[in-house]
Amino acid sequence: LLKFTESIVSGSNALNLIMLKSQQVVAHDINVYATEQYELVVVEYLKNQEGYKVADKISPKPKYDGSAIARIYKLENGEKKIDIIITHRKCAIAPVLQFHSTIVMNYITADNIVCMYPKWTCNRKGFINPRLYMEDKTNLRTAEALMKYKKRGFRLCAEPFQLGMHNCNRSIDCPHATRTTVDEHMFHWNINNGTAVGTTMMDCWDMPIIVWSLGGHGCTTESNRRSLNHILVAA
Known part of the structure; x- marks a missing residue:
């Protein structure tokens, strides 16, 4: 299903596959x-093939903090629950980049486990997404x-230098740096044979x-630099 529909699984389930077993968090449900384009295919498959029922269908509310989100289906099958998050963007990865912090910017495809900020995440560190305070997206x-x-031992910071010093003009650790899903700083664990794009292994559907x-804001108090979060579909 994930491969045919170009869908992903994200949230705590993806994070748990990256962290040590002793550091994993409890995942109460699955977020797809x-x-x-594949909205009805995914929903109907889970209903007809896996026995789930649609408990609710809602439009984005402030609590979801995601302008990339079009709709959310809440499915249930007994005690098992799946949230299907539909994006109006051309790639299912887009909403992941609007998550509250880099800790949860990870996802699972049909063939890959991906961590977008492995250096911080594997060291139990996380940078709070600036869009929360720059676009007034913070809520309860x-x-x-x-x-x-934070209670589970992750260090969360809104100031990037608190996670380590970096050169803003050169370092990928700078939040103003432009990143891509095929750059060398992504962690891709390819569980099937994939296609090489540069130094990154990935499947063509990706x-x-x-x-x-x-x-x-600027990484230092002396800096006047300020830039907004942006997400582009390049190809």
Whole structure:
């Protein structure tokens, strides 16, 4: 299903496959991200083939903090629950880059486990997404999510230099740096044979390539630099 519909699984399930077993967090349900093109295919498959029922269908509300989200289907099968998050963007990865912090910017495809900020995540560090405060996206749900990870031993910071010093003009650790889903700083664990794109192993369905920058205020108090979060579908 994931391969045919170019969908992904994200959230705690993806994070748990990256962290050590002793550091894993409890995943209460599964979050599947899909594009509008395959919306009905994903929903009908889970209903007809897996026995799920649609418990609710809602439009984005402030608690979801995601302008890339078009609709959310809440499916249930007994105690098992799946949220299907539909994006109006051309790539299912787009909403992941609007998550509250880099800790949860990970996803699972049909053939890959991907971590977008492995250096920080594997060291239990996370950078809070600047769009939360620059675009006034902070709410109770977001605060609770951040506290959940903080209580589980993750270090969360809104100031990038608190996670380590970097050269803003050269370092990929700078939140203003432009990143892509095929750059060498992504962690791809390819569980099937994939196609090489540069130094990154990935499958052809993983196109289009996403280009993004987290943005935010200047990394130092002396800097006047300020940029907004942006996400582009490059190819």
